[in-house]
Amino acid sequence: MTTRVPVVEKILSANDRMAARNRETLDRAGLYAINIMASPGAGKTSLILKTLESLNGRLRLGVVEGDLASSIDADRAAAAGLPAVQINTGGDCHLDAAMLADALIALPLAELDLVLVENVGNLICPANFQIGTHLNVLIASIPEGDDKPYKYPGMYRGVQALIVNKIDLLPHVPFDLEYFKRGVEVLNPGVITFLLSCKTGEGVNAWAEWLVRQVKDKKE
Amino acid sequence: MTTRVPVVEKILSANDRMAARNRETLDRAGLYAINIMASPGAGKTSLILKTLESLNGRLRLGVVEGDLASSIDADRAAAAGLPAVQINTGGDCHLDAAMLADALIALPLAELDLVLVENVGNLICPANFQIGTHLNVLIASIPEGDDKPYKYPGMYRGVQALIVNKIDLLPHVPFDLEYFKRGVEVLNPGVITFLLSCKTGEGVNAWAEWLVRQVKDKKE
Numbered sequence: 001m002t003t004r005v006p007v008v009e010k011i012l013s014a015n016d017r018m019a020a021r022n023r024e025t026l027d028r029a030g031l032y033a034i035n036i037m038a039s040p041g042a043g044k045t046s047l048i049l050k051t052l053e054s055l056n057g058r059l060r061l062g063v064v065e066g067d068l069a070s071s072i073d074a075d076r077a078a079a080a081g082l083p084a085v086q087i088n089t090g091g092d093c094h095l096d097a098a099m100l101a102d103a104l105i106a107l108p109l110a111e112l113d114l115v116l117v118e119n120v121g122n123l124i125c126p127a128n129f130q131i132g133t134h135l136n137v138l139i140a141s142i143p144e145g146d147d148k149p150y151k152y153p154g155m156y157r158g159v160q161a162l163i164v165n166k167i168d169l170l171p172h173v174p175f176d177l178e179y180f181k182r183g184v185e186v187l188n189p190g191v192i193t194f195l196l197s198c199k200t201g202e203g204v205n206a207w208a209e210w211l212v213r214q215v216k217d218k219k220e
Numbered sequence: 221m222t223t224r225v226p227v228v229e230k231i232l233s234a235n236d237r238m239a240a241r242n243r244e245t246l247d248r249a250g251l252y253a254i255n256i257m258a259s260p261g262a263g264k265t266s267l268i269l270k271t272l273e274s275l276n277g278r279l280r281l282g283v284v285e286g287d288l289a290s291s292i293d294a295d296r297a298a299a300a301g302l303p304a305v306q307i308n309t310g311g312d313c314h315l316d317a318a319m320l321a322d323a324l325i326a327l328p329l330a331e332l333d334l335v336l337v338e339n340v341g342n343l344i345c346p347a348n349f350q351i352g353t354h355l356n357v358l359i360a361s362i363p364e365g366d367d368k369p370y371k372y373p374g375m376y377r378g379v380q381a382l383i384v385n386k387i388d389l390l391p392h393v394p395f396d397l398e399y400f401k402r403g404v405e406v407l408n409p410g411v412i413t414f415l416l417s418c419k420t421g422e423g424v425n426a427w428a429e430w431l432v433r434q435v436k437d438k439k440e
Contacts (some may be wrong), residue, residue, distance in 0.1 A: 028368065040259045040343050041370065042366030068344065080438045091374065092343040093313060121371070123260050124288065124313040124342055143260030143363035143386065150290045151341070152260065156313060172392055173419075199393075 015129060018038060018097035022132025025104055033115040035095075035131055037155065039148075040121030043165040045073045046198035048116050048140060049080050054201075054208035059113040064103040066095040066120045068172040073118060083107055083131035095124035097132050114215055123152040125143070135160050135214065142166040146176045149183030156187045161194070163207060168197040233351060238317035242352025245324055246335070252435040253302040253335040255315075255351055255406040257375065259368075260341030260357035263276050263385040266291045266418035267359060269300055274421075274428035279435060286315040286329045294337060303327055314345035317352050334435055343372040355380050355434065362386040366396045369403030376407045381414070383427060388417040 001034040003095070026033050036044050045065070052061055065073040074086035085103040087095060097161075100117060107115065117133055119126040138159040140148060143166060149156045162184065171176075184191065196203030232240070246253050256264050265285070272281055278400030283304040284291040294306035298403070307315060311369060324405040327335065337353055339346040358379040360368060363386060369376045374384075382404065390397075402413065 008273070010366070020366050039261065039364075040368055041361070069373050070367075072367050072370060091348070093342070120344070121259070122342060123346055124340070128311070133416070141363070142257075143361070143389065147290075147292050148260055150292060151287050155287050169363065169389065169392060172389060181354070200314070207365070 015097050018067060018081050018101055019130040019132035022097055022100050022104060023134075024100075025109070026132065026134070029109040029112075030111055030219065031109060031115055032135075032218050033133040034135040034137050034211075035117050035119055035126075035133040036137050036139065036161060037119045037123075037126045037159070038121060039123050039141065042121070042141035042144065043198045044118045044121070044139055045076055047163065048077060048082075048118065050198045050201060050204045051116070051208050052080055052082065052184055054130045054204045055212070059146070062101065062107045062112040062115045064107070064115060064117040066099070066118055066122065068092075069141065083112070084211065091122060092125075092141065093120055095119050095131055096129050098180050100131045100133075104200050112125075114211070123148065123155045127152075127155040127158050134218065136160045137163060139163045140180075142169045142175050145174075146180040147183070149187055150175060150179065153187050156184055159188065161192050164193065164195045167195050167196055167202065168198075168200050173187050222261075224325050227332075235317050235388070236292060238321055239352035242317055242320050242324065243354075245321075246352065249303040249329040250439065251329060251332055251335055252355075252438050253337060253356040254357050255337050255346075255355040255376045255430075256357050256359065257339045257343075257346045257379070258341060259343050259361065260363065262361035263418045264341070264359055264360045265296055267383065267385065268297060268338065270418045270421060271336070271428050271431065272300055272302065272323040272423045274424045277434065278432055280331060282327045282332040282335045283318065284317070284327070284337040286338055288340065289314075292341045300406075305330070309340060311341055312345075312363055313342050315339050315351055316349050316390070320351045320353075323347055328419060334431070342377045343368065347372075347375040347378045354438065357381045357383060359383045359385050360400075362389045362395050363417055364392050365394075365405070366400040369400065373407050379408065379411065381412050381430075382408070384413065385418055385423065387415050388389070392407045 063077040069088040074084040077084035283297040291306040297304035
């Protein structure tokens, strides 16, 4: 007599299934993609433009911009010469995998090495939706204050790289870097962190070099 | 023979019904309440503390703090001597009327004139939920950038007062005030706007005076 052993499978949500398909699309095209998340105005588009400058042609970039409304960010990226797609979510507070799937169709994937996806400005909702990229990146911003890891743990927990932007403002706003780092360390021990300023360019090269290595490691 | 005329009624959502009950609770207690919304780190708690300072005892304040996690903000308000309640939403990206109802029970309403509700840091979700307060206030922040009205129209459209905080950073970040104002004017023509700095205190008194008038007008 045999006993039936119940097998519990994780049933993927429609979004997770679509995210897996996006990953396949990207991998088939030999592409690396990152999902950039941050509060409104932390410097997502500025980071993309400074990264482009710092890479100086070493990687071929494509950009997907997510916003409730407007094409301001995609216009900025296109003005810098990047293939760019704007997603307007209407009211939605995050990108989902189906939106990215539509955007990928509109990009010349065969001509790219790296797709930079700029999520909707929000420290909460985007953390809950995988979209199929290889890396989740969070941009924190000095004027936001040093208590954000404590207040938005889900976002800080779910990323593989952390950028702290606007370090040029450190002399002008109260920000305790040690307090901030302690909060991050509890949630995401050892997460790689880059302190930089998209305004002055300080620290951008180190981030761009690291990104080049991620893309190359994947190709090998 | 009579024809039946179909009557279409707006059916209130559970949240709207609860918001109406909160309003009744507040009105019965002779209280004025405001719902303060903003991006993470725009200065919601700082505004509450500077308002307290500027009012200098002219109104009796109570505070409700909304965050995903932590009691950092309520601790700051309590340290300043304010009756304060912290709501932790878990993952929710906004306060709803039921959460405020619970918080109001925990405040000594009979001893207050004004309840300041600090919503979760987010420029999207809180705009879609009435919670029963008398006034919606948005805090914009100079380092967030001047394009936020264009990107977050729902939030800018739904408020009765707009505060632009951190004006002390104007010399240090790019921010075109005219471009910002044009975006606001399209969405919310004539909305009363206060430019101020919670760091230096500049402009805080004008906001506090206006708030006193709102509370007095309501009592009369």
